[in-house]
Amino acid sequence: MTTLAECEARDAADPLARIRQRFALPDGVIYLDGNSLGALPRAAASHLARVVEAEWGEGLVRSWNTAGWYDAPRRVGAKIARLIGAHDDEVLVADSTSVNLYKLLRAVLSADSARHTILTEPGNFPTDLHIAQGIAAVDPRVRVQLAPREAIADAAGPGTIVLLTHVHYRTCDKYDMAAVNRAVKARGGIVVWDLSHSVGAVALDLAADGAELAVGCGYKYLSGGPGAPAFLYVARHLQARLHSPVTGWLGHAAPFAFADDYVAAPGIDRFQSGTPPILGLAALECGVDLMLETDMALLAAKGQALCDLFIEQVDARCPGLELVTPRDRRVRGSHVSYRHPHAYAVMQALIARGVIGDFREPAVIRFGFAPLYTGFADAWRAVEALAQVLATQAWDDPRFAERARVT
Amino acid sequence: MTTLAECEARDAADPLARIRQRFALPDGVIYLDGNSLGALPRAAASHLARVVEAEWGEGLVRSWNTAGWYDAPRRVGAKIARLIGAHDDEVLVADSTSVNLYKLLRAVLSADSARHTILTEPGNFPTDLHIAQGIAAVDPRVRVQLAPREAIADAAGPGTIVLLTHVHYRTCDKYDMAAVNRAVKARGGIVVWDLSHSVGAVALDLAADGAELAVGCGYKYLSGGPGAPAFLYVARHLQARLHSPVTGWLGHAAPFAFADDYVAAPGIDRFQSGTPPILGLAALECGVDLMLETDMALLAAKGQALCDLFIEQVDARCPGLELVTPRDRRVRGSHVSYRHPHAYAVMQALIARGVIGDFREPAVIRFGFAPLYTGFADAWRAVEALAQVLATQAWDDPRFAERARVT
Numbered sequence: 016m017t018t019l020a021e022c023e024a025r026d027a028a029d030p031l032a033r034i035r036q037r038f039a040l041p042d043g044v045i046y047l048d049g050n051s052l053g054a055l056p057r058a059a060a061s062h063l064a065r066v067v068e069a070e071w072g073e074g075l076v077r078s079w080n081t082a083g084w085y086d087a088p089r090r091v092g093a094k095i096a097r098l099i100g101a102h103d104d105e106v107l108v109a110d111s112t113s114v115n116l117y118k119l120l121r122a123v124l125s126a127d128s129a130r131h132t133i134l135t136e137p138g139n140f141p142t143d144l145h146i147a148q149g150i151a152a153v154d155p156r157v158r159v160q161l162a163p164r165e166a167i168a169d170a171a172g173p174g175t176i177v178l179l180t181h182v183h184y185r186t187c188d189k190y191d192m193a194a195v196n197r198a199v200k201a202r203g204g205i206v207v208w209d210l211s212h213s214v215g216a217v218a219l220d221l222a223a224d225g226a227e228l229a230v231g232c233g234y235k236y237l238s239g240g241p242g243a244p245a246f247l248y249v250a251r252h253l254q255a256r257l258h259s260p261v262t263g264w265l266g267h268a269a270p271f272a273f274a275d276d277y278v279a280a281p282g283i284d285r286f287q288s289g290t291p292p293i294l295g296l297a298a299l300e301c302g303v304d305l306m307l308e309t310d311m312a313l314l315a316a317k318g319q320a321l322c323d324l325f326i327e328q329v330d331a332r333c334p335g336l337e338l339v340t341p342r343d344r345r346v347r348g349s350h351v352s353y354r355h356p357h358a359y360a361v362m363q364a365l366i367a368r369g370v371i372g373d374f375r376e377p378a379v380i381r382f383g384f385a386p387l388y389t390g391f392a393d394a395w396r397a398v399e400a401l402a403q404v405l406a407t408q409a410w411d412d413p414r415f416a417e418r419a420r421v422t
Numbered sequence: 423m424t425t426l427a428e429c430e431a432r433d434a435a436d437p438l439a440r441i442r443q444r445f446a447l448p449d450g451v452i453y454l455d456g457n458s459l460g461a462l463p464r465a466a467a468s469h470l471a472r473v474v475e476a477e478w479g480e481g482l483v484r485s486w487n488t489a490g491w492y493d494a495p496r497r498v499g500a501k502i503a504r505l506i507g508a509h510d511d512e513v514l515v516a517d518s519t520s521v522n523l524y525k526l527l528r529a530v531l532s533a534d535s536a537r538h539t540i541l542t543e544p545g546n547f548p549t550d551l552h553i554a555q556g557i558a559a560v561d562p563r564v565r566v567q568l569a570p571r572e573a574i575a576d577a578a579g580p581g582t583i584v585l586l587t588h589v590h591y592r593t594c595d596k597y598d599m600a601a602v603n604r605a606v607k608a609r610g611g612i613v614v615w616d617l618s619h620s621v622g623a624v625a626l627d628l629a630a631d632g633a634e635l636a637v638g639c640g641y642k643y644l645s646g647g648p649g650a651p652a653f654l655y656v657a658r659h660l661q662a663r664l665h666s667p668v669t670g671w672l673g674h675a676a677p678f679a680f681a682d683d684y685v686a687a688p689g690i691d692r693f694q695s696g697t698p699p700i701l702g703l704a705a706l707e708c709g710v711d712l713m714l715e716t717d718m719a720l721l722a723a724k725g726q727a728l729c730d731l732f733i734e735q736v737d738a739r740c741p742g743l744e745l746v747t748p749r750d751r752r753v754r755g756s757h758v759s760y761r762h763p764h765a766y767a768v769m770q771a772l773i774a775r776g777v778i779g780d781f782r783e784p785a786v787i788r789f790g791f792a793p794l795y796t797g798f799a800d801a802w803r804a805v806e807a808l809a810q811v812l813a814t815q816a817w818d819d820p821r822f823a824e825r826a827r828v829t
Contacts, residue, residue, distance in 0.1 A: 039479040048483045055479035061700070063474055064467070071647055072446040072462035075778060076455045084648055113670030114521060125560040137682055142671035142696065145684035149669025152684075153532040161682075185680075234697065240478055241491055241700035262518030262556025264549035273592075273783045275544055277552035288547065289518020290641065293471070293648035294701040298682075333664020371482060376680045 016331055017324060022391035031317055031386060037240075037305055038388040045393045045400075047372045050212060050350045050383030059301035066297045087296040088244075088287060094303045095237070095246050098311060099210065099229075100220030105248055108233070108296060112211055114147045114261070115230040116178075118286055119207050119247060121260040123176050123228070124150070124157060134160045134170055134204070135178040138185070143178055143209055148192030164188065168195055168204040173203030181219075182212035182348030185375050187322075187340040189217065189348050198226035210234060210248075216307055216349035216385070220316040227253055234269045236385055237306065239299030244292050247283075254282050263288030294374070306387065314386045318349035321384035321394050325351050328398035333405055339379060350383040357410030361401075364409030370400045423738055424731060429798035437722055438793060442557050444712055445645075445795040446515045452800045452807075454779045457619060457757045457790030460645030466708035473704045494703040495651075497692060501710045502644070502653050505718060506617065506636075507627030514690045515640070515703060519618055519652040521668070522637040523585075525693055526614050526654060528667040530583050530635070531564060532559070541567045541577055541611070542585040545592070550585055550616055558666055571595065575602055580610030588626075589619035589755030592782050594747040596624065596755050603632035617655075618642060622713055623756035624791070625722040634660055643792055644713065646706030651699050654690075670695030702710070713794065721793045725756035728791035728801050732758050735805035738810055746786060757790040766809075766819030771816030777807045 026032055039055045040046055045157040046054055060208040070082040081084055092106035099106070109115060124130055144159075151157040162170040164179075171177050175198050182189045192208065199206050213219055215236030218360060221229060227250040233243030249257060258279055264270050265287040268278040279285040306314070323344060329351075336353040355361050358378040365372060365380075365396065372382040410414050446462045453461055477489040486492055499513035506513070516522060518624055531537055540554040549565075558564045569577040578584050584606050589596045599615065606613050608739055613634040620626055622643030628636060634657040640650030656664060665686055671677050672694040675685040686692040713721070730751060736743060736758075743760040762768050765785040771777060772787075779789040788802065815820050 039475070041480045041482070044482070046482060052478075052483040054482065054485075055474065060474050060479070064471060066461065067467050067470055067647070067705075068446070071459075072467070073448045074461040075448070075451070075453060075461065076780065077588070077778070078648070079771075096574075110517065111526075111670065111699075113672075113696035114517065114668055117668045117670075119697075121560070129592075141674065141677070141680050141682070143683075144682050145669045145674060146685045149665075149667060152665070153528070153667060233804060240474070241485070242697045242703075244699070245696065256475065258556075258559070260556060260560060261521055261524045262546075262552045262559075263524075264519065264552055265520075267548065267552060270548070271783070273548050275546075275548070277548075277555045288524075289520035289652065290649045292518075292651070292699050292702050294705060295699050296649075298474075300474055318456075366484075371484070373483065376678070406523050 016139065017327065017395065018394060019395050021167050022395040025379030026390040026392050029307055029317065031313065032037065034305060034309060034390045035390065040388060043369050045370045045397050047370065047382040047383050047384065047397055049389070050216070050235050051373055052241060053235055053302060053385060054388055056238055056305050057170065059240065061300045062301050063294065063297055066294065084293050087293060088291045089284070091296055091300045092246055094300070094307060095214070097286045098219070098303070098306060099214055100222050101248050101300045102222070102251060104282055105251060106246055109242050109245045109287055109291070110245060110301065112209070112230050112232050113142045113146055115245050115247040116143060118259045118261055119228050119230060120147065120150055120176060120178065122257040123205060124208045125258065125260065126149055126256050130174055130176055131156050132158050132160050132175050133164060133178055134167065134175045136164045136167060137161045138207065140180050140184045141210070145181055147178055168198035171199045171204035175204035177204050177206045179206060180209040180212065182217060184212050185352055185379055185381065187348045187352060189346050192226060193224040200225065212348050216253065216315065216318050218311055221248060226250070233299045237299060238302030240295065242295065243299045245393045249283055249286065259286045259288065261288040265289060275407050287362060309387070317386040318384050319344040321386065321389060321391065322347065322349060322351050324391055325382060325384070325398060328395060329353070330403065332402040334396055335405055349386065350381055352381040354378050355380060360410035360415040363402055363415035364404045364412065365400055367415070368400045368404070370397045424734065424802065426799060426802050429802040433797040433799055436724065438716055438720065439797065441712060441716060442795045442797065447795060450776050452777045452804050454777065454789040454791065454796065454804055456792030456796070457623070457642050458644055458780055460792060461795055463645055463708045463712050465712070466647065466705045469708050470701065473701065490741065491700050494700060495698045496691070498703055498707045498710060499653055500712060501707070502621070503528060505713060506621055506627070506655065507629050508655055509658060511689055511798070512658060514654055514693050515651050515653045515706065516694055517652060519616070519637050519639050520549045520553055520792050522652050522654040523550060523616065525666045525668055526637060527583060527585065529556055529664040530612060532665065533663050533668065537581055537583055538563050539565055539567050539582045540572065540585055541569060541582045543571045543574060544568045547587050547591045547616065547618070550587060552586060552730060568667070575605035578606045578609045578611035582611035584611050584613045586613060587616040587619065589624060590788055591619050592756045592759055592788065594757050594759060596753050599633060600631040602683055607632065613614040619755050623722065623725050625718055628655060633657070640706045645709030646704060647702065649702065650706045651702045656690055656693065666693045666695065668695040672697060681701050693764070717793070725791050726751040728793065728796060728798065729754065729756060730793070732789060732801045732805060733797055735802060736760070736808065739805055739809040742812055756793065757788055758784050759788045761785050762787060767817035767822040767828055768811055769821065770822035771811045772807055774822070775807045777804045
């Protein structure tokens with residue numbers, strides 16, 4: 016059994032530990048929810064103040080040109096590209112994950128009239144399922160097909176768009192991206208990946224793994240701030256064939272010609288729609304810049320080691336929890352979930368003790384390990400608090416039993 | 423002819439003048455481009471710092487509940503509702519103007535299979551035209567029909583969705599909203615209004631004027647910051663019948679049930695898609711709050727008076743400019759545009775003198791009068807600078823002749 020002293024020694028020897036100081040983490044809190052909302056990079060506070068006061072306040076409309084605002088969706092996209100193994104010109108920051116999913120799915124459906132089935136798994140993150148259902152609800156040509164994850168690739172065919180979340184938001188199951196891409200492509204299908212719970216947490220190499228389309232979230236491991244803009248990835252060889260359904264003016268080949276007729280921009284720019292959210296982009300760029308100071312392989316390995324440690328400790332100290340996350344790190348992302356009949360109350364009691372994870376329906380507590388700012392001692396102490404909560408049966412405490420309106 | 427002293431006296435007597443101090447306007451600049459990017463409310467800088475450092479940094483994921491983040495799209499929407507004559511539950515802040523246009527147009531098309539024609543005017547703001555064209559490009563049932571503004575209402579029929587920008591971005595022509603709604607409705611059509619150049623600048627009363635659907639921009643007169651989120655308006659009686667095509671998880675009736683099946687939220691919430699952009703919403707709320715401290719009728723009257731003064735002065739002092747904005751304030755918004763063969767160089771020379779307006783294709787210079795922070799002396803001095811630029815024929819100066827990459 017790993018001791019606290021051993022965890023502290025690992026933290027002291029961790030080459031990533033210096034980056035923890037670059038985040039503003041509150042005292043007395045062990046934050047294990049960076050997979051829901053990433054912590055605040057200290058640089059984001061000062062950078063946003065500069066963007067607001069100097070660029071917006073002083074520069075005013077001139078800052079679109081002089082402060083790099085127009086370029087921000089491409090510039091930050093190119094930085095994210097380096098985290099996911101894509102080319103600079105394959106990633107764009109835009110809109111939300113939901114809107115980007117919609118744009119890519121509709122783009123593929125419209126480009127190829129023989130595609131008509133969106134194939135995904137039950138229990139996928141709701142927005143992935145819902146966006147697909149919303150498309151099928153109004154397009155009689157389209158249907159949504161569900162298959163369990165182990166049967167997904169076999170269920171694909173030439174009419175299929177496979178829509179998968181690479182790392183599952185609840186269980187943390189991770190698909191073998193290369194194998195799925197290969198199998199689906201061999202059957203004539205195409206895959207759209209949702210990288211929301213992967214990017215910044217696990218090693219990704221989209222080009223090497225044959226990924227063609229993806230979206231991802233800016234506010235989780237990338238620490239882009241609440242409601243940060245999302246990103247989308249379109250492999251170069253598809254960019255000329257695919258068109259965004261949301262043909263806003265900034266996706267035009269010459270937005271400032273103010274022409275009546277829409278002409279799609281070449282390349283990934285056609286997936287821009289409206290004016291980019293500069294404040295959100297500014298915060299996101301700070302988070303991405305911090306991540307680029309490290310090595311993604313190092314980061315992913317630390318995330319796995321944190322999860323391993325957490326699971327080992329819970330095995331030993333927390334009876335009554337059912338692990339729903341794979342023990343095998345090769346098929347796992349960077350969070351760990353457990354089922355407990357009083358999961359909501361357990362998590363509320365933990366939060367009251369300063370350990371912040373989250374609750375997910377049905378009856379799951381979830382702990383995220385953002386390797387940039389989470390230490391081994393954090394994981395160890397979190398388990399200690401969890402063991403205490405379970406031992407005291409905190410779910411009998413009415414303070415914790417009531418469901419919040421949202422969680 | 424109004425003198426500078428008279429303008430200064432009007433500013434001194436202006437009940438809105440006290441609000442100018444609440445904006446951070448740079449020294450030595452006369453800012454006449456608040457219709458492109460609104461100036462920075464001083465409160466936005468301090469509020470954003472608090473949102474970033476206390477809510478994001480300290481509160482972390484808890485702030486979704488404790489800091490009012492989840493409610494922000496509805497809360498700020500309800501505030502905007504008061505500016506446009508809508509009910510609190512009819513306005514939602516979400517996405518960009520482009521995405522919101524897409525959502526409303528597709529919602530109407532899907533709700534009523536007899537509607538198939540999007541009718542709009544040539545020269546409308548590009549994103550309005552382009553979004554409509556993008557829909558028609560992939561839906562063989564839909565076509566885009568163009569008609570000049572004076573013929574729009576007559577061209578409408580039961581199969582029509584009329585898409586109009588209430589105040590034209592270039593000419594500043596303003597539609598008679600009540601008359602158009604009445605005429606189009608009498609022919610069986612429905613109108614979607616783009617309020618981007620109206621909201622915060624002209625008096626609006628959507629309910630009284632029979633408006634049913636609208637979108638609008640957050641970063642112009644509302645001073646919501648660069649790329650601020652936009653808003654959409656759906657009249658109560660249509661909310662149950664219309665469905666967003668972008669069925670993201672936050673438009674679900676119970677987002678945190680994490681259910682596989684999409685069920686649209688009742689009311690306007692169904693037009694939410696992804697996680698709301700909290701930083702952008704925070705800045706926008708400051709701009710809207712400032713505007714709510716005044717009276718919209720007072721504000722609109724001052725905007726008109728500023729435009730009248732500007733036109734009077736230019737008439738007298740600036741030969742060679744062709745007014746493209748109506749002289750009649752009843753059919754005009756709050757900006758003034760002129761055609762000049764060397765429009766781009768003229769505007770660059772003006773900006774070099776500290777008077778910031780903007781250039782719009784083809785050959786138009788545009789001056790916006792945001793009544794919250796623009797004074798009569800500003801307008802007077804801007805014309806003086808413009809007269810000097812025209813007298814010195816600045817377009818022969820190579821410093822000003824070259825086109826910037828974007829303007």
